Amino acid sequence: MQKLYSLAPRQLPALSTMVADLTNRHPEAIGNHLGVSADTVRRWLKAEQAPRASMLALFWETRWGLSALDAQAVNLVRSHIGLNNALRAENQNLHRRIQRLESIGQFGCANEPFRDSVHREPSLRHVR
Incomplete structure (x- = not known):
């Protein structure tokens, strides 16, 4: 089974x-951000545990998540610049x-x- 590439961290902060x-x-x-009630968030905070999807959604709003996204964007830009230069x-080499x-x-x-003066295009004659 092929592993999917994921930017999501394996370990999340508390x-x-x-x-x-x-x-x-x-x-x-x-x-409101997660689409759950405030009571649910309070319950998660009290238990210090939330569903992974909610933890990931919160992670991307933290400085660590934003930093990871920024690093990924910088790496993609550098990669595309390198590909563009190559x-x-x-292209210039092929033009030369x-x-x-x-x-x-x-x-x-x-x-x-x-085609030259000796060779002529064949003519189409009607055969009866």
């Missing part, structure tokens, strides 16, 4: 640590090769029809 890092720590605001260099070959001579194509 729920109280993540909530302490949020700008709005009120259970009502957190519950393709540009290959074409110019070199064109400067040597005009040889035509292998499947180009032979």
